[in-house]
Amino acid sequence: MSSKSGKGLSRRKFLATSAGAAAGLYGLSMLGGSSAYAKKKRVDLTMLNWNHFVPKSDEKLREQFAAFGKSKGIVARLDTIAHLQLAAKKAAEAQARAGHDTWGVGGGEVSLYEAQLEDLDDLAAELGKEHGGYFQLGKETSVVNNHWKAIPAYFISFPLVARTDLVADIGEKIPDTWEDLLRVGAKLKKKGHPGGIQLGNSADANAILQGIMWSYGASWVAKDSETITVNSPEMVNAIEFVKELYEKALDPQVVAWDDASNNRFITSGKGSFILNPISAYKSAERGNLKVKKLDGTVVPAISVLNHFIPPKGPAGRHMYCYTGGYGVMSWAKDKGLAKDLLRFMFQKENYDAHIWASDGYNQPLLKAFANHPVWGTNPKYAFAPKIGKYSHTQGWPGLPTKHSQVVNQLYVIPNMFASVATGKKTPKQAIAVMEKEIKDIFAGRKKKITK
Amino acid sequence: MEDGAVAAEVTAVKKISAWQSFREKVEQEKILGFIFIAPALAVIVLLVAYPFVIAISLSVSDAWVGSEKFTYVGLKNFADMLGNETFRRTVRNTFLFTGASVGMKIVLGLVLAQLMHRAMRFRRIFRAVVLLPWVVPTALSVLAWWWMLDPDYSVVNWTMSRLGLGEHWWLTDPRLAMLSVIIVNTWRGLPFFAIAILAGLVSIPTELYEAADTDGAGRFKKFWHITLPLLKPVLAIVILFSTIFTFADFNIVFILTRGGPMNMTHLFSTLSFAYGLQGGNLGQGAAISLFLFPILVVVVFIQLRFFIRRDEIT
Numbered sequence: 001m002s003s004k005s006g007k008g009l010s011r012r013k014f015l016a017t018s019a020g021a022a023a024g025l026y027g028l029s030m031l032g033g034s035s036a037y038a039k040k041k042r043v044d045l046t047m048l049n050w051n052h053f054v055p056k057s058d059e060k061l062r063e064q065f066a067a068f069g070k071s072k073g074i075v076a077r078l079d080t081i082a083h084l085q086l087a088a089k090k091a092a093e094a095q096a097r098a099g100h101d102t103w104g105v106g107g108g109e110v111s112l113y114e115a116q117l118e119d120l121d122d123l124a125a126e127l128g129k130e131h132g133g134y135f136q137l138g139k140e141t142s143v144v145n146n147h148w149k150a151i152p153a154y155f156i157s158f159p160l161v162a163r164t165d166l167v168a169d170i171g172e173k174i175p176d177t178w179e180d181l182l183r184v185g186a187k188l189k190k191k192g193h194p195g196g197i198q199l200g201n202s203a204d205a206n207a208i209l210q211g212i213m214w215s216y217g218a219s220w221v222a223k224d225s226e227t228i229t230v231n232s233p234e235m236v237n238a239i240e241f242v243k244e245l246y247e248k249a250l251d252p253q254v255v256a257w258d259d260a261s262n263n264r265f266i267t268s269g270k271g272s273f274i275l276n277p278i279s280a281y282k283s284a285e286r287g288n289l290k291v292k293k294l295d296g297t298v299v300p301a302i303s304v305l306n307h308f309i310p311p312k313g314p315a316g317r318h319m320y321c322y323t324g325g326y327g328v329m330s331w332a333k334d335k336g337l338a339k340d341l342l343r344f345m346f347q348k349e350n351y352d353a354h355i356w357a358s359d360g361y362n363q364p365l366l367k368a369f370a371n372h373p374v375w376g377t378n379p380k381y382a383f384a385p386k387i388g389k390y391s392h393t394q395g396w397p398g399l400p401t402k403h404s405q406v407v408n409q410l411y412v413i414p415n416m417f418a419s420v421a422t423g424k425k426t427p428k429q430a431i432a433v434m435e436k437e438i439k440d441i442f443a444g445r446k447k448k449i450t451k
Numbered sequence: 452m453e454d455g456a457v458a459a460e461v462t463a464v465k466k467i468s469a470w471q472s473f474r475e476k477v478e479q480e481k482i483l484g485f486i487f488i489a490p491a492l493a494v495i496v497l498l499v500a501y502p503f504v505i506a507i508s509l510s511v512s513d514a515w516v517g518s519e520k521f522t523y524v525g526l527k528n529f530a531d532m533l534g535n536e537t538f539r540r541t542v543r544n545t546f547l548f549t550g551a552s553v554g555m556k557i558v559l560g561l562v563l564a565q566l567m568h569r570a571m572r573f574r575r576i577f578r579a580v581v582l583l584p585w586v587v588p589t590a591l592s593v594l595a596w597w598w599m600l601d602p603d604y605s606v607v608n609w610t611m612s613r614l615g616l617g618e619h620w621w622l623t624d625p626r627l628a629m630l631s632v633i634i635v636n637t638w639r640g641l642p643f644f645a646i647a648i649l650a651g652l653v654s655i656p657t658e659l660y661e662a663a664d665t666d667g668a669g670r671f672k673k674f675w676h677i678t679l680p681l682l683k684p685v686l687a688i689v690i691l692f693s694t695i696f697t698f699a700d701f702n703i704v705f706i707l708t709r710g711g712p713m714n715m716t717h718l719f720s721t722l723s724f725a726y727g728l729q730g731g732n733l734g735q736g737a738a739i740s741l742f743l744f745p746i747l748v749v750v751v752f753i754q755l756r757f758f759i760r761r762d763e764i765t
Contacts, residue, residue, distance in 0.1 A: 095517065097517075112515070113516070113517055255713065261602065264604075268603075440531050443531065
């Protein structure tokens with residue numbers, strides 16, 4: 001114990017001094033903290049949703065949340081994050097059984113989070129009655145085991161977005177079938193303007209390739225949402241078509257594209273066609289982007305871009321769509337208040353205003369809003385009221401389930417198409433791999449799907 | 452009165468001696484040592500051991516995100532993964548990624564450290580600049596790389612084609628995509644190697660080189676017989692850390708390729724994330740991440756044995 005009498009700092013003194021300093025710092029921080037806490041607003045109701053591709057849509061929702069909060073004397077807040085990060089965030093909240101009171105939910109999430117989503121049967125019936133009922137797509141994506149787990153709000157469709165000037169300049173018409181698209185696309189690629197359909201690890205790739213698959217009469221799961229139907233001659237035809245399309249008409253980089261790449265591609269002037277919601281058109285409009293025509297003249301991109309009903313295949317016209325709805329979580333602090341928020345969001349004037357704000361990007365799943373005036377404001381949105389009947393969501397003709405959600409998240413479908421398109425596998429090899437992966441994903445299923 | 456004073460004094464002495472004996476007990480090394488180590492132990496138990504046990508229990512279950520209850524499935528998740536083509540490629544990728552990245556970092560780190568060791572102008576500024584890739588948040592720097600290697604608008608391609616080196620599909624061709632993630636990992640980890648090796652170089656006595664000069668040793672012989680043997684302890688610890696971090700890397704692949712093209716660039720961490728959190732299949736996600744554990748145990752075991760031997764020799 002020499003340090004006790006030594007000149008240096010003794011251990012006890014050091015501890016005492018450190019403890020004093022720590023206490024002092026804590027005290028100071030609490031002083032600062034308390035004033036910060038006093039300024040911080042109390043949040044009574046929250047929603048977690050994705051960053052909308054049309055930013056005004058989220059702005060409008062935030063306005064509505066503020067208005068709802070004011071009417072109830074509370075603070076309501078909308079939190080949005082990038083769509084690719086949303087799945088992990090939701091998984092973390094579900095595991096912690098804590099977090100946002102309400103969620104924006106889509107696709108197979110309603111099935112995946114069945115236990116965490118409150119039953120909304122009464123509210124769904126009330127809103128359905130008020131607004132003329134729901135489209136079948138809305139019901140399919142919101143009801144699990146005979147209970148409404150979300151209020152279906154919108155679908156996001158995938159029209160063909162094409163450069164009308166380029167198509168006209170090569171003496172062609174806008175393709176009506178996938179074979180037409182191959183022929184026209186091949187000519188456009190030769191002119192230096194390939195098309196772009198994602199074949200990479202991206203959400204759009206899942207969407208468009210399922211649309212092509214269905215148009216060729218193929219599917220990966222049957223109507224019972226259980227039987228795997230990957231291995232079929234129709235699937236071989238669909239894969240071979242995409243391989244030919246990739247080789248003759250598409251930009252070779254599409255295997256590495258993300259969900260924004262096709263937007264940049266068409267608005268840069270290089271691309272001749274993509275399949276995408278209206279966000280590419282909207283970003284061209286927002287940025288006043290210009291593109292070069294074949295004769296060298298430079299024109300505003302929106303003057304030569306237009307949307308069309310997606311092409312049809314041998315089995316008809318089918319395309320994927322995203323779906324979105326709103327659900328109340330089991331851990332919501334005040335479930336009645338959360339339901340009131342949804343009721344408020346679906347009031348005619350609010351729902352109308354939200355569609356206006358998204359500029360028609362969000363298409364309603366409630367029948368009363370089907371012919372919304374927003375689509376009359378621009379002839380380039382003429383496709384919108386017609387596309388719903390061709391639109392299905394993940395796992396069609398089955399229902400969206402937690403298993404179809406995994407199939408999407410692991411990009412099993414794009415990888416099957418891409419591995420053949422790039423010459424890595426034959427169609428049969430790719431189908432065999434996809435069949436095994438999907439069967440593995442479905443293995444361990446306990447419950448029957450009863451919607 | 453006297454009796455009272457004595458009694459009070461006795462009580463006081465007793466109190467002091469009780470306090471003293473308590474203090475002495477507390478100050479015993481094994482008790483005080485435990486008290487000091489307890490906060491760190493609590494952090495490890497709460498943030499490492501507990502999640503590890505949870506991960507093991509999830510990996511032998513059929514748990515999905517949010518499932519209220521789940522059942523024991525034994526090693527089914529592990530067996531399923533072994534039969535999965537993407538997983539098998541992920542195993543190969545992880546070893547290739549780690550081996551190539553760590554190998555490149557060793558070689559380039561030695562070269563860079565030698566350069567920084569030389570007396571030159573602006574040495575301090577040069578050293579600070581070298582550290583930048585290590586300091587910048589990975590998510591941010593990888594986004595910059597992603598932009599530079601963008602499939603359609605890559606500035607790297609633009610420059611290479613202007614220099615007559617042709618265009619390369621960095622993120623589109625699976626082999627180049629793997630090379631891209633290796634390059635970015637090397638770029639990011641290189642400063643750690645260079646600075647640590649530099650510290651080792653500085654500590655080598657110059658007399659050894661002077662003696663070698665007298666004996667007529669050339670540059671290579673001096674490097675092989677003096678520099679490298681004396682750098683071994685530093686290199687060993689740097690390689691140990693880097694191997695562990697590289698095996699478990701996530702950010703670079705997640706941002707640069709998202710595991711694509713065609714799931715050809717997944718690592719354990721990104722595949723586990725895709726299954727467990729994005730897909731919601733916690734059981735399989737946990738099983739994938741646990742495949743990493745025995746590999747890291749072996750790496751640590753080999754490296755630590757190497758250290759112990761070095762200690763024994765020196």
